[in-house]
Amino acid sequence: MAASLLSLGLTERQLPAESAAARESLATARNLVQCSLDQLKTVIYDLRPTMLDDIGLVAALRWYVKARVEASGVQVETQFDQTPGWPRPLPAVEIALYRVAQEALANAVKHAEARRVELGLVLRPGYAALTVFDDGKGFDAEEVRGRGLGLLSMRERVAQLGGQLNVVTEPGLGTRVYAVIPLEPRAGVEGASS
Ligand SMILES: Nc1ncnc2c1ncn2[C@@H]1O[C@H](COP(=O)(O)OP(=O)(O)OP(=O)(O)O)[C@@H](O)[C@H]1O
Ligand SMILES: [Mg+2]
Known part of the structure; x- marks a missing residue:
């Protein structure tokens, strides 16, 4: 086009x-x-869940990083740690992880004035952990209450799946977003019932 x-x-x-x-x-x-x-x-940009399903979480995250974060001049270091051969998390979990990463990265680009972002994803039997760290200006959680929907929706998505979201930040000290979601035992995963 x-x-x-x-x-x-x-x-x-x-x-x-x-x-x-x-x-x-x-x-x-x-x-x-x-x-x-x-x-x-x-x-x-919205990357419908069906597309996420086709290319997989890690490929979708790589695409987002390249097209939306690096393209805006922010340097990104990614670390994806997924045990090979294990089945993918349920679609609802993949969608939540993707959306949380998308929102945290969008915030880093939009608000943080960050130079560098670290994106991490660890998938282990029993849990998935997503981290987004930026070296930007940070913020005061009390001060920004009610300003937007991003932080709220990340928290809700993760909580709906029984997980927890933590945002650690302070003005001048960057922002760290941690999301942990429990994974149901599935066929093929160690410890899963037959
Ligand atoms: N990584 C970050 N660095 C600096 N400030 C941040 C960061 N993430 C969020 N903020 C601050 O917190 C506020 C609330 O973030 P939130 O994502 O909830 O809303 P938003 O990004 O303003 O709007 P929306 O996400 O609804 O488009 C932001 O407006 C910004 O001031
Ligand atoms: Mg936001």
Whole structure:
């Protein structure tokens, strides 16, 4: 789509000055492509759960980091620790972990003025732990109460699955988000009932 936009722009420049009608239809075409591109970006950004299901949690997180965090100039270090061969967490858990990471990373980009972010995910029999640390300006939890929905929704998502979310921060000292969600024993996992 971006290439089509460029190509339409090029064509427009090659038109003789008197081709007003052609210019107009090219401008309409460009608007249409631009709108579709914007909508597509929104859809990808939201990454519907079905897509998360297709590519998996780690791949989805890598995509988000590259497209949304590194692209905005923040350096990210990722550490994904998943025992090979073990089954994936239930979709509800993967969705919650993805959404929490997305919101914590979005906050680091939007508010923290961070230079560096660390994203960690550990999946073990019995629990999943997600961490998002930034080296930004931190904040006073009391002061920001009621300012947005992000922190609240992260907490609710994790609590709904029986887990816990902790946000450790102080002005000037960066922000650390810890989410831990218990994992149900599943077939193939050590200790699971047959
Ligand atoms: N990593 C962070 N670094 C610095 N400040 C933060 C960070 N995360 C959150 N904050 C502060 O806490 C406030 C509340 O965050 P929250 O995610 O709940 O809402 P929001 O990001 O403002 O809006 P929303 O998430 O609903 O789009 C922010 O407005 C910001 O002032
Ligand atoms: Mg937010």
